[in-house]
Amino acid sequence: MIRYLAILAQTLAAVALAPALVGFIRWLKARLQGRTGAAPWQPYYEIRKLFGKEAVVSHTASWLFKATPFMVFGTSVAVASLVPLILAPSDSFVIGDLFAVVYLLLLGTFFLALAGLDTGSPFGGMGASREMTVVALTEPTVALSIVALALNAGSTNLSQIVARTIAEPSMALGPGHLLAFAALFIVTLAENGRLPVDNPSTHLELTMIHEAMVLEYSGPYLALVEWGAALKLLVFLALAANLFMPWGIAVSLAPAAVLMGLVSFIVKLAVLAAAIAVLETRVAKLRLFRVPELLSASFVLALLAVMSTFLAR
Amino acid sequence: MNFESVLRALTAGHVEVTGVSTPRPNELHCRVASSQIVHLCDILARGLGAELILMAADDRRSAAGAFFVHYVFAHRASDWFLHASAHLDAARPELRSLAPSYYRASRFEREIRDLFGIALSGHPDSRPLVKHGFWPDDYYPLRKDAVRTEFTDDGQPFPFMPVGGEGVYEIPVGPVHAGVIEPGHFRFSVVGETVIDLKTRLYFTHKGTEKLFEGREPADAVELAERVSGDTSVGHALAYCQATEAAGHVDIPPRARFLRVIMLELERLYNHIADFGAIANDTGFAIAHAHCYRIREKLLRVNKQLTGSRLLRGSLAIGGMARDLDVPADLSAQVGAVVADFDEMVTICTNNTLLVDRLEGTGVLGAELARDHGVLGYIGRASGIDIDARRDHPFAAYGELRFRVPVFTSGDVKARTNVRVEEIRESAALIAQACRQVPAGPVQAPAARPEPFAGACGIVEGWRGRIVHWVMTGDDGRLHRVKIVDPSFFNWPALSYALEGNIVPDFPLCNKSFNQSYSGNDL
Numbered sequence: 001m002i003r004y005l006a007i008l009a010q011t012l013a014a015v016a017l018a019p020a021l022v023g024f025i026r027w028l029k030a031r032l033q034g035r036t037g038a039a040p041w042q043p044y045y046e047i048r049k050l051f052g053k054e055a056v057v058s059h060t061a062s063w064l065f066k067a068t069p070f071m072v073f074g075t076s077v078a079v080a081s082l083v084p085l086i087l088a089p090s091d092s093f094v095i096g097d098l099f100a101v102v103y104l105l106l107l108g109t110f111f112l113a114l115a116g117l118d119t120g121s122p123f124g125g126m127g128a129s130r131e132m133t134v135v136a137l138t139e140p141t142v143a144l145s146i147v148a149l150a151l152n153a154g155s156t157n158l159s160q161i162v163a164r165t166i167a168e169p170s171m172a173l174g175p176g177h178l179l180a181f182a183a184l185f186i187v188t189l190a191e192n193g194r195l196p197v198d199n200p201s202t203h204l205e206l207t208m209i210h211e212a213m214v215l216e217y218s219g220p221y222l223a224l225v226e227w228g229a230a231l232k233l234l235v236f237l238a239l240a241a242n243l244f245m246p247w248g249i250a251v252s253l254a255p256a257a258v259l260m261g262l263v264s265f266i267v268k269l270a271v272l273a274a275a276i277a278v279l280e281t282r283v284a285k286l287r288l289f290r291v292p293e294l295l296s297a298s299f300v301l302a303l304l305a306v307m308s309t310f311l312a313r
Numbered sequence: 314m315n316f317e318s319v320l321r322a323l324t325a326g327h328v329e330v331t332g333v334s335t336p337r338p339n340e341l342h343c344r345v346a347s348s349q350i351v352h353l354c355d356i357l358a359r360g361l362g363a364e365l366i367l368m369a370a371d372d373r374r375s376a377a378g379a380f381f382v383h384y385v386f387a388h389r390a391s392d393w394f395l396h397a398s399a400h401l402d403a404a405r406p407e408l409r410s411l412a413p414s415y416y417r418a419s420r421f422e423r424e425i426r427d428l429f430g431i432a433l434s435g436h437p438d439s440r441p442l443v444k445h446g447f448w449p450d451d452y453y454p455l456r457k458d459a460v461r462t463e464f465t466d467d468g469q470p471f472p473f474m475p476v477g478g479e480g481v482y483e484i485p486v487g488p489v490h491a492g493v494i495e496p497g498h499f500r501f502s503v504v505g506e507t508v509i510d511l512k513t514r515l516y517f518t519h520k521g522t523e524k525l526f527e528g529r530e531p532a533d534a535v536e537l538a539e540r541v542s543g544d545t546s547v548g549h550a551l552a553y554c555q556a557t558e559a560a561g562h563v564d565i566p567p568r569a570r571f572l573r574v575i576m577l578e579l580e581r582l583y584n585h586i587a588d589f590g591a592i593a594n595d596t597g598f599a600i601a602h603a604h605c606y607r608i609r610e611k612l613l614r615v616n617k618q619l620t621g622s623r624l625l626r627g628s629l630a631i632g633g634m635a636r637d638l639d640v641p642a643d644l645s646a647q648v649g650a651v652v653a654d655f656d657e658m659v660t661i662c663t664n665n666t667l668l669v670d671r672l673e674g675t676g677v678l679g680a681e682l683a684r685d686h687g688v689l690g691y692i693g694r695a696s697g698i699d700i701d702a703r704r705d706h707p708f709a710a711y712g713e714l715r716f717r718v719p720v721f722t723s724g725d726v727k728a729r730t731n732v733r734v735e736e737i738r739e740s741a742a743l744i745a746q747a748c749r750q751v752p753a754g755p756v757q758a759p760a761a762r763p764e765p766f767a768g769a770c771g772i773v774e775g776w777r778g779r780i781v782h783w784v785m786t787g788d789d790g791r792l793h794r795v796k797i798v799d800p801s802f803f804n805w806p807a808l809s810y811a812l813e814g815n816i817v818p819d820f821p822l823c824n825k826s827f828n829q830s831y832s833g834n835d836l
Contacts, residue, residue, distance in 0.1 A: 033603040122484040126817070196667060199597040203492035204821040206484075207595075215491075284668040285597030288506060288818045 006253055011081040013262070014238070018230035019043035021237070021273055026201075028277035043230065047223045055219030058119040068115035069217065069224035075108035076231035083235055084242045086261040087250045088162040098156040102143045105191070105235075108228065109135050116213035123205050127212025130288070134197065134209065137295035138187045141302045145180040145187070148305035149243055152176070158239075162246040169247075176308035179301045181244045186298035188236040190291070192229070195280040197291050207285070234269070241268035316341045319361065319395065326356045330397070336767060337559060339393045347399040347409055350384070354411050354418070357395060363388040364687060365411075366772075367781045368421035369796035370429045372457045373766065376788070380406045380431060383768050385783065389705040396768060401431060410436035417687045420802065428455040443516050443835075446471055454524055476502035476510050484817065488517045495831035499820075506816040511809040518835040526795035531557045531784070532631050532760065534792060538782070539626050541797055542833035547580040548775025549797070549833070550629045552782040555708055555771030556795075557631045560763035560784055569633030569758075570710040571751035575640065576625050577709070578740040578747070581776040582648070583612040585733040585740075586655055588828050592730050593662055595822045596671040604658050611651050619644065634756040645745035652741040659734055672727035676823030678811040679724055686807045689800040690778020691736065692827055695721050695728035702774035714746050724811075729826040762790050777801060777830060799833030 023040040030037020057065060082096045082104070113131050116124035150156045153164035190197040193210035202208060205215065214225050242249055248264025250257040286294060316333075319341065323330055330343035330353075345353055357363040363386040370382045379400040386395040401408060408425070410433045411418035423442035426433050430453035447467040453459055476483070481504055488496035498514035522541055526534050538553035539546040551573060558565065565573075590605025613623040619638055620628045628635055641647070662668055678688070683696035693700050701718040703711040719735035721728035763769070763786045771782045778800030787793035808827050812820060 029599070033600045034607065035603055122482075126484065195597050201599065202597070203490075204595065205491045206486065206820050207818040280597075281600050282665075283597070284593070284665060284671055286667065287671055288816055290670075 002253065006087055006258075007081055010086045011077060014080040014085050014234055015077060015227075015231060017266075017269075018227065018234045019047060021234050021269060022230045024270065025273050025277050025280075028274060029280055032277060032281040043226075047227055050218075050223035050226070051220050053219040055217075055221050057221075058121070058216060061119045061216075064111070065115050065118045065216070066221070068111045068118075069221040069228070071111040072108045073224040073228035073231070075104045076228040076235065079104045079235050080231055080238075082158070083238055084159050084162050084246075084249060085238050086258065086265050087253070088159045088242065088246065096158045098143070098146050098150055098158060101158070101239075102139060102146075105142070105232065106135065106139055108232070109191075112213050112225070116216075119216045121216055123208070123212045123215050126206075127209055127215070130209045131213060134190055134291060134295065137292055137299065138190045141183050141187045141295065141299045142191070144299065144302035145183040145305060146239070146243065148176050148180040148302065148309055151306065151309040158243065161243055162249060163251065165243070165246050166249075166251065174308070176305045177244060179308065180305035181240065183298045183302035183305065184236075184240050184244075186294065186301075188233075188240060189276070189279075190295055190298075192233040192236060194276060196283045196286045197294070199285050237269055237272045238265070241265070241272055316393070319357075319393075322356055322360055323353065326352055326360070328352045328356060336764075336769070337562075340396060340770075341394070342396045342767070343398075345397045345399050347382070347401055350397075350399055350409055351411060351414065353397060354384070354386075354415050357386045358415055361388065362390065363393075363395065365415065365417050365421075366779070367770070367783050367796060367798050368418060368425065369768070369783050369794065370425045370431060370455070371785060371794040372429065372455065373793075374403045375457065376766070379403050380429065382408055382425065382431070383783070385768075385770055385781070387706065387772075389700065392706050394770065396770075398768070406431040408433050410434060412436050412438070416685055417803070420806070427453075429453050430456065443519055445516065454521055471498075471514060473500045473512050473514075478504075480504050481509065488514075497831055501817060501820070503817055506818070508812050508815055508817060508820070511812050511820075513805060513809060515805065515831060516835045518832050520832075520836065522836040523795055523797060526792050529792050530790070531560075531763070531786065531792060534795070535630060535635075536627075538797075539629075541836070542799055542801075542830040543624070544584055545580065545775050545777065545780070545799070545830065545833065546624050546626045547576045547629065548773050548777075548780050549782070549799075550626075551577060551709070552771040552773040552775075552780040552797075553784070553795070554629055554631050555773065556769050556782040556784040557763070557771070559771060560767065560769035560786065561631075561761035563632050563758050563761055565633050565709075566755045566758055567710070567752050568637070568754045569756040571747045572634055572638050572640070572756065573629070573709040574711060574714065574747045575638075575644070575744055575751070576620070576628065577773065577775070578743045579612065579616055579619070579648075580625055581740045582651075582737060582744075583609050583616070584776045585737050586612065586651075588825070589655075589659070589662075589730060589733055589737075591828070592672070592726065592822065592825050593668060595825045596668050598662065598665065598668050601658055601662050605655070608651055608655050608658070611654075612648075615644070615647055615651070630757065632758040632760050637756045640748060640751060645741075645748040648741050648744050652737060655737060669727070671819075671822065672730060673725060674723075675726040675819050676811045676815055676826060677723070677725045678807055680722065682810050683724065683807065686810075687803045688807050689803050690774075690776075691729055691732040692804050692807065693778065694719060694732045696724035697722040700779070702772050702779045706772050708771075708773060710747065710750075713750065714743055716743050726822055726826040765790075766793065775800065777828070777833075778804070797833070797836060799830050799836075801829035801831075801834040804829055805834055 023043040027037045027040045079101055082101050113128035116128035149161045153161040193200050198209040217225050250261030328349050330345050332344040334342045366387045367385040382399050384397045408431050422433050425431050427441050427443040484501040486499040488498045496517040500512040501508055502510040535550055539550040541549040586605050587609045590602040593601035616625050617623045678696045680697040699720045716739045719732050765788045768785045773780045781798040783796040785794045
């Protein structure tokens, strides 16, 4: 029972923390560009503002349009509850399976693309078509890079992978591990609409991918979509952080361990977020038709990671 | 300038011109029968290598019982102008169209049809240009007897030529955009992500600017000219002042001529630097944008220090300057520091392969297309057209200053960016020269009353390209008709051609590299 409560608590913590993560990246990017920038907690104000606004829905939109924000937010929360964030209790705890995570993430994206098509706005359709192109190339990479770890750990349970990495730290420095991390990091950028694949801060409707799909959303619906997207980014970063560098994560429910888990979680997120901010300041957006090249490269990295687990045996 | 050879060529081509005069040394004015316009244009444009830079109609039914249409041809290599006027019947005005043989006249003629109700015979394009569908049928605002009535949008869709075929779909964009930019409607026909056709619908910001000039005292219209296009205050005001000065045969004191150079180059600098940042920003490289805006801000403060206005307004006047400017001793040093700062940003950007990859080969405008459209400014110079009014038709003090006109031939976004970068350096050098050479002395020559109903031109190389103002005063010395040609008027149609075969997400980048004025085009 207490274990379920603990999972619930860590999921809520992730939901609460997600906007700050996005705000932190934006703030750091502004500082790196020599601007003052909005404070890292600005997204909380934005979400509150959006919840207080009226939602405008196109006359041609069906139930799908209204259901999608809940699907997006819901799947993000569900995934957040499945992945090891602060806690990774190792004993026979069944939830937290790799395949569940990958397909839940895909479900949210699938609905978002449908909603983009639903309103009949040309931008929604354009965004949906581009997103599907990107997702078709990223999802296999997500699965494959985690499989590389799962092969070493002998389980597709994420908590097991974490436990195994902690038990055998030498494994984490193996080439397969690093390749898989690189693959997952590239995919994290692509899946979350970051540079160099998509520009999260653009106002140019013709270049958007993720933003084009959600262009028709307003008010509370938009708040849910944005919050869900922030949570998805947090989940991806948590996967990258905890599967590859699990040290600090709480393996028991002792207060000291949990506190340590929380602190290390925030530090790891901050480091990865800073990496994204620095990267986004350094790179320009790729030409759309170059994106598949980047994603194929990340797939190859993941494939090499899997192969290296066999070779290393 | 001796116009013998020009007149001989016209006679040889059986074009009869009357009322020949040379009000200014390099300007020939003449009248021609409207039936002979096509021949005249043929001889001038094809035979002599001059080009049509402006067409303007004026409604003189009350004074002379006719509509007049004026054609200004310019010869760039030998710096002469030919100003031909044709009169049209007051009751049933009809103009023989040049468009079938000379594309550059096409949009001028459509504009005249929409605003004056002058019919065009033989024009291949029957679509309105300025007029939006809901204007009353008999409303021609530039006629002197036009009565302004209230009318509103009827909500009817505007027809575009449909593009058919399997997998072709349309993306309508604008006139309201996601960013804070001027309004324009773009209709893309695409297959997948590839653009196969782009149609542009402009004139959402048609404000009747030319009509607002009419009836004003020439000196009272400088302010209005400064506001033709917000980012080109100096360019348009200077072109207007020069046109009015030409009409009144006013000689500008040397100090004013040099001050005008400094102002025009300062305007070029802040706009080009902002553009460079904006182009980088459209590739997602926001840091260049942030820094270019910081540098632009420094320049705006220099502007404020020099003229009291961040956008350099309120200093130009007919006959010279409205007041003397106190040029700071360190002006060229300040500008030099700003450009050094900017050069560092250029190095950072050109070393970024991702960014350069986005610019290279994007939105190529071939030299032939560019020539056919008569493309101006940095867009022309990026496509191999060696054109710059500062050198071709020297004005202000440019005849006494040394500068280079950068020309690139690849015609892509990168070339358009590079032209700007080079011009920024040239501008800084020009400001330094002008600061060294600016003499002391008066800055204002006394105004003279221009001859009534004699057109006069002012030509300025603004930061976007050649700006032409054409001014005609009436019997009372007030403005009878002012025609403005912003470079964007020539450049807009070329954008559609540059985009062909590119992908949709590259459009904003192409568009930014053109960076055209909506306000200056729509007037």
